[in-house]
Amino acid sequence: xxxxxxxxxxxxxxxxxxVTLSCSPISGHRSVSWYQQxxxxxxxxxxxxxxETQRNKGNFPGRFSGRQFSNSRSEMNVSxxxxxxxxxxxxxxxxxxxxxxxxxxxxTRLTVV
Amino acid sequence: GQxxxxxxxxxxxxxxxxxxxxxxxxxxxxxxxxxxQDPGEGPVLLIALYKAGELTSNGRLTAQFGITRKxxxxxxxxxxxxxxxxxxxxxxxxxxxxxKLTFGTGTRLQVTL
Numbered sequence: 001x002x003x004x005x006x007x008x009x010x011x012x013x014x015x016x017x018x019v020t021l022s023c024s025p026i027s028g029h030r031s032v033s034w035y036q037q038x039x040x041x042x043x044x045x046x047x048x049x050x051x052e053t054q055r056n057k058g059n060f061p062g063r064f065s066g067r068q069f070s071n072s073r074s075e076m077n078v079s080x081x082x083x084x085x086x087x088x089x090x091x092x093x094x095x096x097x098x099x100x101x102x103x104x105x106x107x108t109r110l111t112v113v
Numbered sequence: 114g115q116x117x118x119x120x121x122x123x124x125x126x127x128x129x130x131x132x133x134x135x136x137x138x139x140x141x142x143x144x145x146x147x148x149x150q151d152p153g154e155g156p157v158l159l160i161a162l163y164k165a166g167e168l169t170s171n172g173r174l175t176a177q178f179g180i181t182r183k184x185x186x187x188x189x190x191x192x193x194x195x196x197x198x199x200x201x202x203x204x205x206x207x208x209x210x211x212x213k214l215t216f217g218t219g220t221r222l223q224v225t226l
Contacts, residue, residue, distance in 0.1 A: 004155075031212055043156075043201065043216035044114040056213045059114055090155050094212065100144040100163060100205055102214060104155035 002027065004093045004105035012111045018079040021108045023091030025072050029103075031055075031096030032074040034066060037088040037107070046089075049074050050096045078110075086112045119202055119217035127225050132189040134220040136202030144205025145178050145185040146214065149198045156201055160187070192224050 005024040013019050025032050033056075034046040045058040049068035068074045078085055088109050092102040117138045126132055136145070144163055148156035160171050162178035162185060169176055175188045185202055202217040 006155075033212060033214070035214075035216075041114060042116045042218055043203075043214075045213050045215070048212045050212065058213075092214070096212070101146065101158060101161045102203075103158060104148075106155045107153075109153070 004091055004103055006089075006091050006105035006108050008108060009106065010109045010111075012113060013081050014113055015081055015083060017081050018077060019081060019110060021076045021089055021091075021110070023074045023076070023093075023105060025074070025091075025093030026103060029093040029095050030072050031094045032068060032072065033092040033094070033102065034074070034076050035090045035092065036060070037090060038086075043090070046076070081112045083112050086110060115215055117202060117204060117215055117217040119200075119220050121220060122218070123221040123223070125223045125225060126192055128192060128194060130192055132192055132196070132222060133186065134188075134200060135184060135186045136204075136217045137184045138204055138215070139183070140204070140215075141182040142204030142215075143182070145176070146203040146205070147174075147176050147185070147187050148201045148203060150201060150219075151198045159200075189222075192222075194224050194226065197222060197224050 007022045031050045033048040037043045048056040052068045063079045066076045088107045090107045091105045094102045147159045150156045160176040167178040173190045177186045199219045203214040
């Protein structure tokens with residue numbers, strides 16, 4: 001079974017631009033969660049999508065948004081990028097039906113200059 | 114954002130030694146997960162715990178779900194060089210699912226020959 005796939009692996013963007021990151025969950029999994037990892041704040045929950053609906057949301061500004069498609073693939077968008085958005089963005093996949101385990105992708109390293 | 118308290122923050126040990134780390138929270142969790150993260154990669158799930166008092170092993174790794182549901186412990190026996198990395202605990206959300214995890218601050222493990 002293929003694991004969680006995130007694209008791209010690395011990204012460099014300029015302040016003020018926007019960016020879209022992609023995540024393909026494990027086949028059959030319907031829940032996709034997104035996390036931001038920085039040296040200062042550690043791993044922080046952004047939001048979770050299940051069956052194309054946002055089910056949970058963390059404490060991030062509205063510049064951070066996401067969506068999920070009917071095939072469970074998810075995208076995360078960050079608009080008006082700030083230097084502080086530089087981070088490793090991780091996607092986690094779970095079956096979603098009361099599943100209590102989450103499996104992570106390799107992440108997308110975003111650098112904002 | 115919230116992070117769980119993990120200790121120690123870092124540790125140097127000799128190959129063959131046993132390692133213990135723990136994670137504490139002010140909130141109750143219904144699930145505790147332990148992950149290992151290598152540089153530039155996503156966290157890899159090591160052990161999942163579902164019930165207070167539960168003790169679960171995965172090879173040389175043993176983890177326990179604290180009775181109070183506010184803490185968890187991870188032990189690594191007979192450490193080897195490939196154990197090097199950062200270990201994170203994660204508490205499952207109020208629903209007990211993996212849809213929203215709260216992570217610990219991490220324990221950096223370094224093994225010397």
